[in-house]
Amino acid sequence: MQTRTSTWATKSAWLLVKELKSEFRTRYALNAVLMFALTTLVVTSFSIGAFALTPRIASSLLWLVIFFSSMSGLAQVFIKEEEAGTANLLRLVAGPDTVFLGKLLFNLALLFMLELIVVPLFMVWMNVSVLDLWLFLSVLLLGSLGLVCATTIIAAIVSKARAKGSLFAVLSFPILLPLLIASIDGTRLSMEGEPLSAGWGDVRLLLSYLVVMFVASFLLFDSVWSE
Amino acid sequence: MAQLMGSMISLEAKDLGKRFGRRRVFEGIRFRLENKGSLVISGRNGSGKTTLLRVLCGLARPTEGRAIISHSGKELTPEQRRNLLGLVMPDLEFYGELTAMENLLFLSRVRGSNLTRETIRERIGWMGLKDRDDDLVFSFSSGMRQRLKYAFALLNDPRVLLLDEPAANLDQEGAALVHQVIDSQKAKGIVVIATNEQSDLRYADQNIHLGD
Numbered sequence: 397m398q399t400r401t402s403t404w405a406t407k408s409a410w411l412l413v414k415e416l417k418s419e420f421r422t423r424y425a426l427n428a429v430l431m432f433a434l435t436t437l438v439v440t441s442f443s444i445g446a447f448a449l450t451p452r453i454a455s456s457l458l459w460l461v462i463f464f465s466s467m468s469g470l471a472q473v474f475i476k477e478e479e480a481g482t483a484n485l486l487r488l489v490a491g492p493d494t495v496f497l498g499k500l501l502f503n504l505a506l507l508f509m510l511e512l513i514v515v516p517l518f519m520v521w522m523n524v525s526v527l528d529l530w531l532f533l534s535v536l537l538l539g540s541l542g543l544v545c546a547t548t549i550i551a552a553i554v555s556k557a558r559a560k561g562s563l564f565a566v567l568s569f570p571i572l573l574p575l576l577i578a579s580i581d582g583t584r585l586s587m588e589g590e591p592l593s594a595g596w597g598d599v600r601l602l603l604s605y606l607v608v609m610f611v612a613s614f615l616l617f618d619s620v621w622s623e
Numbered sequence: 624m625a626q627l628m629g630s631m632i633s634l635e636a637k638d639l640g641k642r643f644g645r646r647r648v649f650e651g652i653r654f655r656l657e658n659k660g661s662l663v664i665s666g667r668n669g670s671g672k673t674t675l676l677r678v679l680c681g682l683a684r685p686t687e688g689r690a691i692i693s694h695s696g697k698e699l700t701p702e703q704r705r706n707l708l709g710l711v712m713p714d715l716e717f718y719g720e721l722t723a724m725e726n727l728l729f730l731s732r733v734r735g736s737n738l739t740r741e742t743i744r745e746r747i748g749w750m751g752l753k754d755r756d757d758d759l760v761f762s763f764s765s766g767m768r769q770r771l772k773y774a775f776a777l778l779n780d781p782r783v784l785l786l787d788e789p790a791a792n793l794d795q796e797g798a799a800l801v802h803q804v805i806d807s808q809k810a811k812g813i814v815v816i817a818t819n820e821q822s823d824l825r826y827a828d829q830n831i832h833l834g835d
Contacts, residue, residue: 410732414721421720481716487682488715489705489734623683 404493411490411498415473416505424476425506429469433514436461441521451587454524455580459539461514463576464565466507470547471564473499474555483555492618500548500613507540527589535582535595538602542575542609549613552620578602632707632782633657633693634679634813640687641674648674649833650687656813656829663827664817670834672817673712676785679815680710692783705734709781711772713791719761723747723771726760731778738778750774751800765792773804782812789816789823 419426440457449457477483486495515536518524526532547568554563582598592599633655640650648671656662664672677683679690681704692699692707699707717726727743747756750770755763763771769792776784789805790798805826808814816823824830 407733407735410729414718414725414729414733417725418718418720480719481714482718484682484712484715485717485730486733488680488708488710489730491702491705494733623677 404491404497407490407494408497408501411494412501412505415498415502419502419506425469425472426509428472429465429506429510430513432468433461433465433510434517436464437514437517437521444522449522449524451524451584454522455583455587457522458515458518458524458583459576459580461518462507462511462540463543463572465510465514466543466547467565467568469506469510470503470544471551471554471560473503473548474551475560478555487622492621493614495621496548496552496614496617499552500544503544503548503551504541507544511536511540524587526586528586528591528595531590531592531595531599532583532586534592534599535579535586535602538599538606539575539579539582542602542606543572545606545609545613546571546575549609549616549620552617556620575602575605578605631658631695632813633691634660634783634815635691635693636679636688637691638688639675639678639685639690641671641678641683642686652688652831654829654831656815659809659812661809661814661826661828662816662831663824663829664815664831664833665819665824666833668819672833673714673787675831675833676710676712676787676815676817680708680785681705682710702735706736706779707782709776709779709784710787711769711776711785711789712787715772717760717768717771717775720759722757722759723752723763723774724756726771727775727778730775734779736779743778746778747771747774749777751797766794766797769793770797770800773801777804781808784808784812784814785817786814787817789818790820 418424440461474483477486519526550564550567550571554560554567557563578598578601582595582602585595585598635655636652639652641648652675654662664675666672674683678685681690681701692704694703717723721729724740724743724747727747728740731738731743744756747753750773752767752770752774755767760768760771786805789801793801805814805816809826814826816826
């Protein structure tokens with residue numbers, strides 16, 4: 397007889413592994429996210445031309461690219477389960493906590509992959525430099541974590557709706573607005589060479605947003621996921 | 624969990640009812656099955672057989688009443704339920720981009736079981752899919768997918784087995800295999816069958832006809 401010793405974290409890790417395997421075989425979300433990001437970057441780069449961007453505009457453009465690219469891919473994590481009819485299978489074997497954490501980790505991996513490509517390309521093509529790397533990385537990390545927490549629960553909600561694609565961006569934008577404002581401001585400060593202490597207000601806001609969003613999403617997920 | 628495997632288990636419906644908006648699908652469903660009972664749910668198309676199974680296994684919430692799975696009189700937690708239930712139904716789909724082995728390995732691990740690949744391969748073989756365990760589920764026919772559903776449902780030696788249209792999409796050999804599965808389950812646990820086939824009524828210790 398088999399023993400059952402797996403913890404919640406181990407089960408979520410199995411779900412993450414399954415998601416990554418499925419994604420690399422189907423490129424369901426990855427292609428959408430990357431193509432959207434590259435297209436936006438190229439169009440922005442052409443429209444800017446030889447103009448030098450101020451830190452305020454550069455930081456806004458960077459987060460616009462990240463926001464809209466993630467909108468095109470992060471919702472798929474639940475939509476594909478509902479559309480393929482596999483959501484019931486998952487509900488049968490996994491608790492809502494396992495599903496939420498596994499899906500959240502997958503979305504985080506997807507967003508980090510996107511940022512790994514988009515951020516260096518943005519810096520080179522737009523001729524933007526970051527003068528305070530620690531502030532920049534702190535804002536990017538906390539902004540990404542908050543973005544993923546919010547979009548994962550919104551993805552679960554819209555996966556049950558009919559107009560999934562448009563609803564995702566429409567629902568996400570107002571919820572993500574405080575995060576985007578703080579991320580844009582913190583990124584601007586890092587590009588202007590302000591020290592970490594100058595951006596502390598933005599970092600604290602992002603950290604608070606992350607904690608509130610994670611706890612709220614985690615608590616809400618059961619009622620969203622279960623029929 | 625191991626101590627639950629050999630002891631008394633019961634499945635009970637207490638005045639179950641389900642509505643979709645204003646439409647009432649069923650109401651006042653009551654039954655109790657203990658240890659080795661069987662129940663056949665029959666009724667015309669759209670009478671709520673599948674919905675009732677979904678409520679019993681926890682995939683849908685009832686609008687009225689409760690479905691309770693108990694062990695020695697103590698109601699099981701959702702996690703314990705997941706480990707003791709097996710379900711076969713038409714709208715259960717596997718991940719097509721994964722192989723049969725990858726599907727069952729993932730499902731067993733997420734459920735918290737550490738069955739070996741060999742055991743899983745054996746279970747897939749039992750359902751007549753020997754040597755197909757490393758094929759992508761995309762390439763499976765509907766009958767093969769139905770057989771894989773049985774391999775999944777029986778993976779954790781369920782005490783409660785719920786079957787919706789048990790022989791759907793199966794050939795004669797597959798249908799015979801399903802009859803063996805039902806007979807074997809009746810000897811060791813609870814089985815609930817939702818069906819339109821009159822011949823399946825022979826499995827019934829109790830019968831509920833929906834849509835009357």
